[in-house]
Amino acid sequence: MHPYRSHTCAQPSEALVGQEVRLSGWCHRIRDHGGVLFIDLRDHYGMTQCVADPDSPAFKLVETFRSEWVVRLDGKLRKRPAGTENADMATGQVELYITAAEVLGPAGELPLPVFGDQDYPEETRLKYRFLDLRRERLHRNIMLRVKVVDSMRTRMKSAGFNEFATPILTASSPEGARDFLVPSRIHPGTFYALPQAPQQYKQLLMMAGFDRYFQIAPCFRDEDPRADRLPGEFYQLDLEMSFVTQEDIFDTIEPVISGVFREFGGGKSVTEKWPRIPYAEAIRKYGSDKPDLRNPIVMQEVSEHFRGSNFKVFARLLEAKGNEVWAIPAPGGGQRTFADRMNSWAQAEGQPGLGYILYFDRAKDETIQQQTPGATGVGARGPIANNIGPERAEAIRVQLGLNAGDAAFFAAGDPAKFTRFAGDARTRVGKELNLIDENRYEFAWIVDFPMFEFNDDDKKVDFSHNPFSMPQGGLDALNNQDPLTIKAFQYDIACNGYEIASGGIRNHRPEAMVKAFEIAGYSEQTVIDRFGGMYRAFQYGAPPHGGMAAGVDRIIMLLAGEENLREVALFPMNQRAEDLLMGAPSEATPKQLRELSLRVNKQE
Numbered sequence: 172m173h174p175y176r177s178h179t180c181a182q183p184s185e186a187l188v189g190q191e192v193r194l195s196g197w198c199h200r201i202r203d204h205g206g207v208l209f210i211d212l213r214d215h216y217g218m219t220q221c222v223a224d225p226d227s228p229a230f231k232l233v234e235t236f237r238s239e240w241v242v243r244l245d246g247k248l249r250k251r252p253a254g255t256e257n258a259d260m261a262t263g264q265v266e267l268y269i270t271a272a273e274v275l276g277p278a279g280e281l282p283l284p285v286f287g288d289q290d291y292p293e294e295t296r297l298k299y300r301f302l303d304l305r306r307e308r309l310h311r312n313i314m315l316r317v318k319v320v321d322s323m324r325t326r327m328k329s330a331g332f333n334e335f336a337t338p339i340l341t342a343s344s345p346e347g348a349r350d351f352l353v354p355s356r357i358h359p360g361t362f363y364a365l366p367q368a369p370q371q372y373k374q375l376l377m378m379a380g381f382d383r384y385f386q387i388a389p390c391f392r393d394e395d396p397r398a399d400r401l402p403g404e405f406y407q408l409d410l411e412m413s414f415v416t417q418e419d420i421f422d423t424i425e426p427v428i429s430g431v432f433r434e435f436g437g438g439k440s441v442t443e444k445w446p447r448i449p450y451a452e453a454i455r456k457y458g459s460d461k462p463d464l465r466n467p468i469v470m471q472e473v474s475e476h477f478r479g480s481n482f483k484v485f486a487r488l489l490e491a492k493g494n495e496v497w498a499i500p501a502p503g504g505g506q507r508t509f510a511d512r513m514n515s516w517a518q519a520e521g522q523p524g525l526g527y528i529l530y531f532d533r534a535k536d537e538t539i540q541q542q543t544p545g546a547t548g549v550g551a552r553g554p555i556a557n558n559i560g561p562e563r564a565e566a567i568r569v570q571l572g573l574n575a576g577d578a579a580f581f582a583a584g585d586p587a588k589f590t591r592f593a594g595d596a597r598t599r600v601g602k603e604l605n606l607i608d609e610n611r612y613e614f615a616w617i618v619d620f621p622m623f624e625f626n627d628d629d630k631k632v633d634f635s636h637n638p639f640s641m642p643q644g645g646l647d648a649l650n651n652q653d654p655l656t657i658k659a660f661q662y663d664i665a666c667n668g669y670e671i672a673s674g675g676i677r678n679h680r681p682e683a684m685v686k687a688f689e690i691a692g693y694s695e696q697t698v699i700d701r702f703g704g705m706y707r708a709f710q711y712g713a714p715p716h717g718g719m720a721a722g723v724d725r726i727i728m729l730l731a732g733e734e735n736l737r738e739v740a741l742f743p744m745n746q747r748a749e750d751l752l753m754g755a756p757s758e759a760t761p762k763q764l765r766e767l768s769l770r771v772n773k774q775e
Contacts, residue, residue: 175243175275181217183262187248192267194219195243195275197305198236200286208233212244212267215310218260221246221267229272239285239305241276244269293737298751300742312731312739319435319727320387323408326427332385332410337372339365339389342701349393351403359768365391368720370639371705373411374677377716378708385410387723401724401736402748408672408726411718417660417676420717421445421616428664428672428721432612435730442614445664449619453665455497455586458594460620463668464613466601470593473498473581476567482558485526485583496583497593500571501600504578505529509603510553513580516599522592525580528556528564532575549575598668612729615665619643622659623690634691636661639684639705640675641717646683654690664721671726674719681709 177193196214210221223233246269257263283291285305296303343350343364350364368390376384388409432441456469474496477485488494510527517525533539533550551564582593601607622642624635632654640659642648648657660676678684685695727739737743
């Protein structure tokens with residue numbers, strides 16, 4: 172027999188009853204029932220109940236076992252006594268009667284338990300991540316990740332893509348985040364950069380004629396962490412295609428992503444045909460370029476109903492050019508208590524408050540019936556309704572399609588300044604009123620992103636998304652259009668309130684590339700110096716091409732039903748970008764610094 176196991180802990184079954192079996196694994200749970208010891212033995216594959224009573228030759232040794240000890244157990248497999256079967260356990264019809272045992276790896280006192288799913292401080296979980304990963308939920312999440320990545324690879328290859336590995340040590344690139352720099356020992360005073368994305372390399376592969384590229388690519392960005400973004404490094408399904416339009420990319424990739432979500436989504440419905448939503452429309456309707464379409468709320472502009480009204484706060488705002496009033500419908504939210512909760516939330520977000528109108532059934536309102544017996548229809552109440560009058564309040568209700576028992580909340584001013592708040596309010600209303608269907612994955616393509624935006628900090632026009640994207644209208648638009656009105660062939664995939672992918676058709680004409688960078692304040696020489704490889708490649712026959720990158724970590728997070736990326740990553744850093752398990756980042760030794768011609772000058 173094998174020195175450690177004849178079977179895994181998932182294999183014992185009724186077909187093996189009566190056979191001698193050897194198992195090895197971790198003592199997941201130990202129970203003493205009147206002198207009879209029960210051990211749930213766990214390995215990567217599953218769990219089996221093992222039993223030792225005082226008649227067992229191994230009983231004395233088994234009595235010393237503690238949680239998470241690694242042991243080898245020999246014995247005869249038998250059926251569990253009637254009434255003790257466990258239908259929730261794959262091996263729940265049988266148990267191993269222990270006749271011999273060996274301790275392979277004793278464990279000290281645990282800093283966090285593996286059995287159960289208790290919430291422990293992040294610092295403890297990350298410092299002892301190897302224990303954290305033994306827990307059932309995390310183990311399941313990581314294995315889900317493995318299966319999803321395998322499925323992605325299979326689907327991409329079936330779609331005619333080839334997997335290429337691009338360099339990790341490369342040049343700095345303006346992808347919108349800080350680079351991680353790597354000092355060169357051979358060339359003192361110079362630095363490599365870890366790739367924020369394989370952007371230039373995958374475009375160069377198209378120049379080289381490889382046609383369809385993909386990679387499960389590691390990307391490195393020195394960004395501040397947050398729940399939906401891992402600090403330091405992350406992985407993306409990166410791809411590029413030659414001789415394609417935007418629609419070709421949509422038609423190719425939509426089945427890949429939809430297929431993954433249908434395969435691993437646990438039966439949740441997946442959008443059949445993804446809608447194309449222009450960026451400007453997404454902002455106005457949902458207050459976000461990554462809208463959660465499970466939320467049925469659609470915001471609308473209602474400025475005309477307040478212009479010249481007696482609600483002076485909004486009426487005066489509307490006298491200034493560009494200001495607007497947006498309404499956030501709240502079906503079922505027509506209670507004063509809910510309005511007060513939303514108002515308190517808005518104030519916690521740094522806003523002066525959140526105006527509202529509550530709609531009610533006049534026939535069921537005792538006060539109305541006392542004043543006007545037999546009154547019917549929908550009435551409106553609240554400070555705004557009192558000021559603008561019943562006709563304007565009713566016009567707003569009709570426009571928004573609201574009924575008695577519903578409410579409307581309002582955001583006013585310069586849309587550029589309140590859009591995010593309005594979108595957050597929409598999300599808050601949807602969650603508070605249970606309007607969001609948790610059993611769906613709602614996808615959409617967000618298209619027609621602006622090519623440029625005005626950078627208020629630097630007082631200049633800057634790229635708004637990807638600098639290598641093709642402007643709609645090409646070189647002619649760059650030469651003759653107001654840069655802030657130019658749209659790009661850029662697109663995102665939004666799913667349930669997250670951006671899970673981003674891409675674009677590339678600007679493959681060198682003169683158009685130079686002009687686009689000139690508008691953003693870069694000279695042609697700067698383009699040559701910083702993107703010389705791609706600039707040269709464009710001179711020698713560049714095919715029209717485009718692609719995208721989908722965030723593997725975010726996709727796994729959605730499929731696992733988690734709200735934090737650290738729950739689906741093997742060894743993540745903490746919120747301060749520290750690896751508590753390995754002790755990184757750490758100081759370099761004087762010898763290492765000398766070899767790299769570096770001196771540390773710490774800032775206070």
